[in-house]
Amino acid sequence: MLRGKVRALAVHLDGSDRNDLPAFSGGDPVSGRVVVEVTGDVRVRSLDVTARGVAKVRWTESRNAGANTAYTQNYTEEVEYLHHQDTLIGEERDEDGSEEALTVLHTGLHEFAFSFNLPQMALATSFEGKHGSVRYWVKAELHRPWLLPLKVKKELIVFEHIDINTPLLLAPQAGSKEKTLCCWFCASGPISLSAKIERKGYTPGESIHIFAETENCSSRVVVPKAALYQTQTFFAKGKGKQIQQLVSNLRGDPLPQGKSQSWEGKLLKIPPVSPSILDCPIIRVEYTLVVYVDVPGGLNLSLSLPLVIGTIPLHTCTSRTSSISCCSAAGWLERPEAPPSYGDLEISEAHRRECLQGCDGSEGGGADRGPLLTYITQFRYLPPPLYSEVDPYPDPVEVTCQDTCPSR
Structure with a gap:
C-alpha cells in the first residue's frame, strides 16, 4: 500500500x-x-x-x-x-x-x-x-x-478597459448655481458659484484641474471646497442599495462678505481607486466631483460634475489638446475683450487719394478694368455697415414648378 x-x-x-x-x-x-x-x-x-x-x-x-x-x-x-x-x-x-x-x-x-x-x-x-x-x-x-x-x-x-481618449470623455464639464440665504424676515445677498473641469475622463494618479469662481454677497463667512466621491450601487430582487465614499478633497480660503475667489486650475489628486463599472447589471461604480460652498448654519451650495475613471490614460497628442482647452477654461472665467473701434481703422484722405492714383488706368488694360475699378473705389474704403440679423439685400428667389404645382 x-x-x-x-x-x-x-x-x-x-x-x-x-x-x-x-x-x-x-x-x-x-x-x-x-x-x-x-x-x-x-x-x-x-x-x-x-x-x-x-x-x-x-x-x-x-x-x-x-x-x-x-x-x-x-x-x-x-x-x-x-x-x-x-x-x-x-x-x-x-x-x-x-x-x-x-x-x-x-x-x-x-x-x-x-x-x-x-x-x-x-x-x-x-x-x-x-x-x-x-x-x-x-x-x-x-x-x-x-x-x-x-x-x-x-x-x-x-479589467474591462475604459479608454478616456473618446469625444464623450474628453468633453469639458461645467455648471453654475446661485443661492440666497434667508434669516427669518431678513434676506441677505446671494452666493454664486461657477465651476468647470477640462474633461470627464481621468485615470488614477492624475490630477483634476478645477476652474471655479465663488462670489459671496451674503452676511456670512463661507468656504469654497471640492470633493471626489465614489458611489457604489448594488441591485438585487428589483431593489437597490447605495454606498457613497469620499475619495479625495480640497479646501479653499474663507470668503468674507462682499469678496470673491477664483480657482485657476486648482489641483485635486486622484488616488489609486477602482475604475468605473458601468456595464454590470447588478453592480455600478460611479464617480462625481462635487464643487461646493460650505455655508455655516445653512445648506451648502454645490455643483456635481460626473466623472469616469478609466484604465487607458490620455494620449500625448490628446494631452496637447487638453492643455489648450485648459487655457480656454481659464478664459471662460474672464470677460472677453471689447472689439476694436471702426474709428481706429479709418484711412486718411491723403492715403485714399494716393491709392486712387495708383489704381487709375495709367497701365495697359485700363479700359477693360473700368467698371471693376469703379466698384473698388466706391466700396473698398468705406466702414462696414451696422450689424443686423435681416439681410438688406436678399437674393432673389426663383419660383419653380415644384414650388407652385401640386405633386402628382
Whole structure:
C-alpha cells in the first residue's frame, strides 16, 4: 500500500511574481501551471482546474412586524462571467475506486500546464465593495481515493478597459448655481458659484484641474471646497442599495462678505481607486466631483460634475489638446475683450487719394478694368455697415414648378 503524502499544491500564473498579479481583459489568453510536491508515491484519481468569474451582491434588511416580532429579508443576486473546467490528470472521476483509474505520482515536484481564453465579451472589472464583489479565480482540486480533496485558489485580476481618449470623455464639464440665504424676515445677498473641469475622463494618479469662481454677497463667512466621491450601487430582487465614499478633497480660503475667489486650475489628486463599472447589471461604480460652498448654519451650495475613471490614460497628442482647452477654461472665467473701434481703422484722405492714383488706368488694360475699378473705389474704403440679423439685400428667389404645382 502506498503511503506517500502531498507536501504542497499551488497554482502559478504565467507572467506573475510574488508581489504583482497580471491583469487580463476580455478575450485574453490565460496560462499557468499547477505544481504538486509529494514525498513517497501518491495515488491520484484526478487533478482538475476550474476558472470562474462571478459578480455577486448580498445584503440583509431587518424589519419590525409588531411589538415583539421581526423578520429578515435577504437580497442576493449573481451574474456569471466565466466558467472553464479542465482535467489535467485522469478523466471523468470513477466512483467505484478501481485501481485502473488511478495515477501514481512519485517523490518530487510535478508541474501540469493549463491554458484557456477569457470570453470575448465585456467583463466586469474586479471589485470589492461593501455589499458585493466581482471576483475571478483559478482553482485546482487534487482528488485521491479515500481522502478529502485538496483545493487551492489563485486570484485573477480582470479589467474591462475604459479608454478616456473618446469625444464623450474628453468633453469639458461645467455648471453654475446661485443661492440666497434667508434669516427669518431678513434676506441677505446671494452666493454664486461657477465651476468647470477640462474633461470627464481621468485615470488614477492624475490630477483634476478645477476652474471655479465663488462670489459671496451674503452676511456670512463661507468656504469654497471640492470633493471626489465614489458611489457604489448594488441591485438585487428589483431593489437597490447605495454606498457613497469620499475619495479625495480640497479646501479653499474663507470668503468674507462682499469678496470673491477664483480657482485657476486648482489641483485635486486622484488616488489609486477602482475604475468605473458601468456595464454590470447588478453592480455600478460611479464617480462625481462635487464643487461646493460650505455655508455655516445653512445648506451648502454645490455643483456635481460626473466623472469616469478609466484604465487607458490620455494620449500625448490628446494631452496637447487638453492643455489648450485648459487655457480656454481659464478664459471662460474672464470677460472677453471689447472689439476694436471702426474709428481706429479709418484711412486718411491723403492715403485714399494716393491709392486712387495708383489704381487709375495709367497701365495697359485700363479700359477693360473700368467698371471693376469703379466698384473698388466706391466700396473698398468705406466702414462696414451696422450689424443686423435681416439681410438688406436678399437674393432673389426663383419660383419653380415644384414650388407652385401640386405633386402628382
